[in-house]
Amino acid sequence: MDIIIFLSELGHSIRPWLDDISTAIVACLLIVFGGDINRFLRRRLSKYNFIIRTLAFILVNAFGYGLLIVNLSPLLHRELLNIPNYLSISIIAVIFIFIGCWAQRNKQA
Numbered sequence: 001m002d003i004i005i006f007l008s009e010l011g012h013s014i015r016p017w018l019d020d021i022s023t024a025i026v027a028c029l030l031i032v033f034g035g036d037i038n039r040f041l042r043r044r045l046s047k048y049n050f051i052i053r054t055l056a057f058i059l060v061n062a063f064g065y066g067l068l069i070v071n072l073s074p075l076l077h078r079e080l081l082n083i084p085n086y087l088s089i090s091i092i093a094v095i096f097i098f099i100g101c102w103a104q105r106n107k108q109a
Helices: 002-045 050-082 085-105
Strands: none
Touching: 002 050, 002 085, 050 085
């Protein structure tokens, strides 16, 4: 019972930073999967000339990833706010552990 109270208090104490945490989660996911996305685009665009490939790279990396961070972070923030305090710290830890394991498995860490 004490562990639930401890987790609940810890979850309550991180609530003011859930917006930053959700941005960090989305950014970490983009870092881990960004290489795969860029590789996919490079294969698809290899037959086009340099200028088109460069423009596509700029659009995807500057605007695409930026839009994903700006639009997905508030959605994730709202979902994290819906999680009970005693579960939120555990779920956030599991998410970061999953991202770290995925990055390690794909030799990005």
